[in-house]
Amino acid sequence: MTILQPLAQQHFNRSLDELSNQEVYQLLVQLIQERAKDLPLFEGKKKVYYVSAEFLIGKLLSNNLLNLGIFDEVKAELEDADFTLEEIEAEENEPSLGNGGLGRLAACFIDSIASLGLPGDGVGLNYHFGLFQQYFKHNSQFYKPDEWLPGTNFLTKSSLQFEVPFTDFTLTSTLYDIEVLGYQQSGRNRLRLFDLDSVDPEIIEPGTISFDKEKIAENLTLFLYPDDSDAEGEKLRVFQQYFMVSNAAQLLIQEAIERGSNVHDLADYAVVQINDTHPTLIIPELVRLLTTEHEISFDEAVEITQNVVAFTNHTILAEALETWPMSYIEAVTSDVAAIIRQLDERFKAEHPQPASIQIIDDNDTVHMASLAINYGFSTNGVSQLHTDILKESTLKDFYELYPDQFHGLTNGITFRRWLMMANPGLSTLLDETIGKDWRKDSDLSALEQFKDDDAFLAKLADVKQVNKEALNQFLQxxxxxxxxxxxxxxxxxxxxxxxxxxxxxxxxxxxxxxxxxxxxxxxxxxxxxxxxxxxxxxxxxxxxxxxxxxxxxxxxxxxxxxxxxxxxxxxxxxxxxxxxxxxxxxxxxxxxxxxxxxxxxxxxxxxxxxxxxxxxxxxxxxxxxxxxxxxxxxxxxxxxxxxxxxxxxxxxxxxxxxxxxxxxxxxxxxxxxxxxxxxxxxxxxxxxxxxxxxxxxxxxxxxxxxxxxxxxxxxxxxxxxxxxxxxxxxxxxxxxxxxxxxxxxxxxxxxxxx
CATH class of the missing domain: 3.40.50.2000 (Glycogen Phosphorylase B;)
Incomplete structure (x- = not known):
């Protein structure tokens, strides 16, 4: 049974082998989107919102085909029509929604949440150019915008919008969704990415990644981590962070109410995992929304928020434990700044010492990690050593105050992307040698029995050699x-x-x-x-x-x-x-x-x-x-x-x-x-x-x-x-x-x- 041939006739009035690579790519995206929409959203009374400044998701075509269970079928049909899946995937732009390990981890996590059938969405921003496209000249790094949005992609514009009130103006967001498909699952989650219709790439200076940092309506989601070497760049980062979390907070409250929450019981319906300190402003923003939009007392709003928000720490580096001058936060969102001051006063009344755990220091600087730990219910490290260092050194005073709040959860990767998709030769060898159960349970331990098997070791070496040849072709x-x-x-x-x-x-x-x-x-x-x-x-x-x-x-x-x-x-x-x-x-x-x-x-x-x-x-x-x-x-x-x-x-x-x-x-x-x-x-x-x-x-x-x-x-x-x-x-x-x-x-x- 063919999948693509009828679609080619329907949409292009030509046979599959008469289409261009770009047309085949468009056909596959449409096929995936249609099949994804047929899957119900994963449901449950309580839902996790994984809020992150980055989601380094990579190209989605092959990953979605794999998770839908039609990868081999589509690949064979393409080959019958003299295409390869690799050349079709080359038509897809690499989504510029992240940079490094933080974003790649977030991508793996939302994939695993869906593959385990849990109700949970990623929430972030729809960056138009990501960080930057790197190129080398005169043996040095240079930059240009990494344009990825034009053309066919997996983004779907929704009708959902929220008002985000800044100190001097209000902006209306637009939500874009990317379907997150679980491996061989009968449901789906989403990556929810907020944007502004007013963002204007024309303000970028030609041939650079420079732009007017004070034109917030035009620049807010242009770049991931805009240059913060000046005060305007630092403030822009705060604008970005507040825009992200205000949308996330409004979204989760709205969805919780739709599932039956009366808002007083919000913690029974929603949990927020903040990926590092970038989304920490969601804490005072939730308090703001609960008190102003839902007429809940300040003390109860704080208690609700504390039971909703969990914090993942990713570093002991001082430069990455974010601190912002209160003047910046007041310039961005004076209402949230006032709430942070209330939270700080509330905390200091109960815990006047030590200074290391205070939210606002003597220089009127806000310590985002302190806000996240003092007004969240969970703090976790991402490896055993890292967690030990947090407890014994970096966050020692917090650990002594909240010993039951700390968790150690060593990071992981999705084998679907990084083994099944990245290394088909090794995946096939594993299937032939130990069976296919590893594709579901990730258990590869049966391989150990072949440690002294010369024939198997030779096959393993052959796979590595094929991959070296592929790397060489890629670099060429x-x-x-x-x-x-x-x-x-x-x-x-x-x-x-x-x-x-x-x-x-x-x-x-x-x-x-x-x-x-x-x-x-x-x-x-x-x-x-x-x-x-x-x-x-x-x-x-x-x-x-x-x-x-x-x-x-x-x-x-x-x-x-x-x-x-x-x-x-x-x-x-x-x-x-x-x-x-x-x-x-x-x-x-x-x-x-x-x-x-x-x-x-x-x-x-x-x-x-x-x-x-x-x-x-x-x-x-x-x-x-x-x-x-x-x-x-x-x-x-x-x-x-x-x-x-x-x-x-x-x-x-x-x-x-x-x-x-x-x-x-x-x-x-x-x-x-x-x-x-x-x-x-x-x-x-x-x-x-x-x-x-x-x-x-x-x-x-x-x-x-x-x-x-x-x-x-x-x-x-x-x-x-x-x-x-x-x-x-x-x-x-x-x-x-x-x-x-x-x-x-x-x-x-x-x-x-x-």
Missing amino acids: ANQDVTINTNSIVDVQVKRIHEYKRQQMLALYIIYKYFAIKGGQKPETPITIIFGGKAAPAYTIAQDIIHLILNLSELIANDPEVSPYLQVVFVENYNVTAGTYLFTAADISEQISLASKEASGTGNMKFMVNGAVTLMTWDGANIEIAEHAGLDNVYSFGREAQEIVKLYDTDGYNAAEYYEHDTIKPLVDFIVSDEMLAIGDEEKLRRLYNDIINKDYFMALIDLEAFIDVKEKMYADYTNQKAWRQKALMNIANAGFFSSDRVIKEYNEQIWHLD
């Missing part, structure tokens, strides 16, 4: 870059940030460059791949990109080194690029400074696809090591407790490490004649000076240990049977890191949905 098509598919593929992809220590891997590259120039040629060629964006205002992160790109050029043009070492920086890294990189990688670089990475989810995507983790004792790396086995990961570096103590005592001195015989020549090479000949001297010297005088995230403290473990890893790779066994053990023990498991835990411990 997108960047005109060719990699050696017989090399070790060593990958670090994530937001560019000093704590993630891309600069440490760059220093290792210099070490390896010297070694090869000195005649120490590796037995197997090495390809080191980076991917990720640096925030426009984050100068040192951009300097790190510049260093890496210069090293890439230097090595590529050196005939003595280039046959053995290649450095590639993937331009405009996104979900699509990730599917190629996670599946092709031999080595997963998880080298953040211990205590600074709350969890990570890229580490899990690499693991389930058979990469071997190179790790510090940080975030979920620790649990990956526990599940995969210490013999199947490579670890190095100081542990979290020592790093925390060094920060507490100001005990780290970069200059002392810089003087080490191994380290000094590597750092000095940043400003060598070879590098200055191809790079920008200001950028290179700035980075060089920062590393030797500051190095706030301690790249130098672990550098020598990092060099040693990388050399061991590359040497061990030559024993291919042992390496494949490590890869197998990682895959077999990845089941714990399914987002389905995490969402079950959220529901059991926090949400309590029917």
Whole structure:
């Protein structure tokens, strides 16, 4: 039975094989939308609203076909008509609704909520251009708007609108929905994205991502995380956050009433999970709505709100624990500012000390995490180590006040996107070897019995080789870059940030460059791949990109080194690029400074696809090591407790490490004649000076240990049977890191949905 052929005749009056790729894509989107609408919304008395500034959902075509259970059927019909699903999916624009791990986690979570049949929607903003489209010129990062909305997509404009009252004006929102389909489920949820009809891309200066930040009606949903290097940019972020949460709060109250709530019992009908501190203003906004729109007393409104809102903390970094001057909040929404002051006074009356838990400090600055913890009912970390650090250090005073409120819920990923869709070769091999139950329960442990099966290990290696060839084709098509598919593929992809220590891997590259120039040629060629964006205002992160790109050029043009070492920086890294990189990688670089990475989810995507983790004792790396086995990961570096103590005592001195015989020549090479000949001297010297005088995230403290473990890893790779066994053990023990498991835990411990 054909699915597409009748639709082709109906909509285009032509047979399927006569359509263009774009027409076939439009046909598939329409098919998916029609089938989705036939599915009922998941229902229950209580519903979760997952409110997040980001939802990095990636392309949806194949994922929706898979969840609807028609993927294989459609794929075969397309091939009969001389199409491939891959070339049709190339017609879909990558949704620019997120940037990094926070947004990718949110996407996995809403997928799992639907796949478990739970009633719950994601709520966020419909960014017109996301963060930005990254491109490289003169070995530096440049920006242009990432235009994704024009053309056919999975957004559906609804008739729902809300009035959002700011201090000086009121704006009317428009709601757009994206259907969220559960895997082989008979129902659906939605991603609810709010926008403004008045937003005007024409205010963006040509060729830039700059615009008038004071024209709120025209700019509010243009960009994710607009540049906040000035006061206008900071205020715009507050405008965005309030617009998001006001809509979310109005939506959940309206829907709760429709399901039978009298608003006094709102907590029986709705739970809000706020993804990091960006949506924290939903707390005073709920109080505002309950008191002004529903005539509930202030004290009862506060109690209701406290029983509705739960907070996920994603960081111990001070820069990410948001604080805003009260003057900004008053400029954006004076009514909410007044409520925050009332909440602060109420809290201080009961808890005058310590200052660390206060909502408004002596500088009249609002601490969003304090607001979320003091006026929510749950706070959770996202890995065991992260939760322990929150309890013992970062949020210690809160934990002592609310010990029963804290939960530890290690993050996870959806295997549907990151294994079934990203790695069909491995998925088929798993089906043939251990059956298909893993597709529903994520249990891959039966694979362990094949650890000593040479025939299976060879098949596993064949899958990896096919994925390396696919990565090579992707890089050729997108960047005109060719990699050696017989090399070790060593990958670090994530937001560019000093704590993630891309600069440490760059220093290792210099070490390896010297070694090869000195005649120490590796037995197997090495390809080191980076991917990720640096925030426009984050100068040192951009300097790190510049260093890496210069090293890439230097090595590529050196005939003595280039046959053995290649450095590639993937331009405009996104979900699509990730599917190629996670599946092709031999080595997963998880080298953040211990205590600074709350969890990570890229580490899990690499693991389930058979990469071997190179790790510090940080975030979920620790649990990956526990599940995969210490013999199947490579670890190095100081542990979290020592790093925390060094920060507490100001005990780290970069200059002392810089003087080490191994380290000094590597750092000095940043400003060598070879590098200055191809790079920008200001950028290179700035980075060089920062590393030797500051190095706030301690790249130098672990550098020598990092060099040693990388050399061991590359040497061990030559024993291919042992390496494949490590890869197998990682895959077999990845089941714990399914987002389905995490969402079950959220529901059991926090949400309590029917």
